[in-house]
Amino acid sequence: MPKQTFFNLPAEKRERIIEISLEEFSTKFFDVASLSKIVEKAKIAKGSMYQYFESKKELYKYLVKYVSEKKLLYINSSLPEDQEDFFLLYKDIIFAAARFDINHPLYSSFLYNVGKDTNNPDLSKNIMSDSTQFIKSLLVEAYEKGQIRKDVNVDLASFIISYLSVDIGEYIGNKYGYSYHSVLQSQTGQMPVTDKQLEDILDELIDFFKRGIANI
Amino acid sequence: MPKQTFFNLPAEKRERIIEISLEEFSTKFFDVASLSKIVEKAKIAKGSMYQYFESKKELYKYLVKYVSEKKLLYINSSLPEDQEDFFLLYKDIIFAAARFDINHPLYSSFLYNVGKDTNNPDLSKNIMSDSTQFIKSLLVEAYEKGQIRKDVNVDLASFIISYLSVDIGEYIGNKYGYSYHSVLQSQTGQMPVTDKQLEDILDELIDFFKRGIANI
DNA sequence: TCTTTATATGACTGATTAGTCACACATTAA
DNA sequence: TTAATGTGTGACTAATCAGTCATATAAAGA
Incomplete structure (x- = not known):
């Protein structure tokens, strides 16, 4: 263009x-x-x-x-070929995405901003619906493999997972006391979050997806 | 002011x-x-x-x-006094909130817009962090009553639930083929969603919160 | 050298904005 | 009636914007 x-x-x-x-x-x-x-x-x-x-x-x-192409390329290149388990695959994806964000705070905050700027009808390509669609394709496969309970509404689950994948950045930001999506201000580009800390949060998130929170 | x-x-x-x-x-x-x-x-x-x-x-x-005061008042006035179960209480709250949105699409889309407009530092009162705090207070109580598993991270769970409570509007909109947060265009103010349909979605959402989706 | 083509420039246009202010009008009190 | 107070008004200011265009510069080809 x-x-x-x-x-x-x-x-x-x-x-x-x-x-x-x-x-x-x-x-x-x-x-x-x-x-x-x-x-x-x-x-x-x-x-x-x-x-x-x-x-x-x-x-x-x-x-x-x-920027979208850069991010997708980065994520794709960090995925293992042979991950059969949905939850492990999801973890790899979201971990790569978070790493990308951490290493490219400018790109990350830009995309985040684009996602929120929906009041301009012909511009909002609707990043979220693409993301939901992608998660859904993974989830359908997992469903067929028996990794997802038969009573689960796959559409709703895809929606929840894709939206939370974006929101989780806010949580990480709050938890570690900085604004995840405006890190570019910090100039250094260094995020005060280690791989271990990131992984712990993702494990908890995925556990929420898997088992929920109720004491049944 | x-x-x-x-x-x-x-x-x-x-x-x-x-x-x-x-x-x-x-x-x-x-x-x-x-x-x-x-x-x-x-x-x-x-x-x-x-x-x-x-x-x-x-x-x-x-x-x-x-607008915030109107919405909070509406929600508060529709809650039963004696709801001991967190998930049932949450359902009442979010149902009331959704009803409010449906009956006041202009107010709803305004608040939704305010929530996204975070690039103006001294304006963003951070509606989301208030909401997360509120959910957390309910969740802590539920935790102490033994309704939540002991291994759950209450902070993360509060975050997830409060963000999804907002996002779910998008899902409902997509599902029923209209733009939830720009209904004011439709003038009529009538949402094409019945109480029953709304309740079904909320039940599924709450089931996700309770049990997750994994086939364990 | 002369000509053509590609690129760089910044003053300018017309539109729009938040906020101001001198003045007009209305209501009440003296 | 006169004065004071509260309210309504819209032309105006100064700033900012996206986009334009005549002109300048540079490079390449003949």
Whole structure:
């Protein structure tokens, strides 16, 4: 969706534009984010930006695509081939996703922001419904393998699991006293959470999925 | 937070201002919502609005307070006194909340929007953390009564339940083919969901909380 | 050298905004 | 009637925005 001119740019400049745009769009919703501020920070002329992208909207859509692809690629590359158990597979996925977020707080907070910005009808590609669909496909398979109880509503379960997969970031943030989705402020990019701590939380979450909380 | 002048207004005018402001703030985030549009629709002068409220921010804060109080009052008044079982109590609460949303789609979508608009630091009163705190107090009580398994992390469980209580609206919307949080468009205010259908979904949700989904 | 093509630029436009203010109008009290 | 107080008004300000466009610069080809 960018024009060819954008891809002809030296990589350094191209990446600078992407990074600075992400900073703007990760802290402000689409309508509030300012192209004027972006070009000022990136030290390029307003007109140049319009040599690269048709509009603010095209820039935004490109960023969503760019970051989503990076994240999916990262997650896919960290999955084992032969995981037959749904809950173990889910743990691998969500662990990889969390690792990605921790290592790329800017990308993470951007995507989180995009997910919330649903008041702009033609922009909200509905990230959540894609995610729910994906979880559902895994869950149906698990259901057929007998890993899920026969009385479970798979649609509802997919919904719950995919939404909680996003929300859990908030929980981790609260628990370790920082704002998970605005870590870019901290500059260092270092998250004060170890792999062990992360794994403990995921184990508890998955136990909730498996057994619930009632004392029956 | 409004000035005295606002309360001196005839009820009809006061309510018109509130309703039209809510329409604006329920479809747009704070920064994007336009006071100019509000006064135009409400057919009052810009200057008048500033006789009633110090600023756009004060109007917004008043609306949040106004609607939150209405919803809490409604929920509180529909709860039985003597519900000892956490899961049954929770069902009553969330059922009442859903009923409120269905009967007041404008209020509902406004609060939902407020919850998502977290990029404005000094505005986000963090509705979710209040809600989580409330669920936790119920859960601790249930824990002490032996209704919750001893190995459950009550903090995580409170978090999960309070977030899902909000998210479930999306699920209901998807399931019945409408956008739960933008029903005001439909004008009628009528939700195409019966008490029975609502109850079925809540029963499934609560069953997830109680037993999880694993075939153990 | 001259011409063509690609890229960079920033002043400008027209639209929109939150908030202001001088003034008008209404109601009550003296 | 006059004064005081409370309320309504809409033109105005200064800021900001997305997007445009005439012009400048640079590189490449003839």
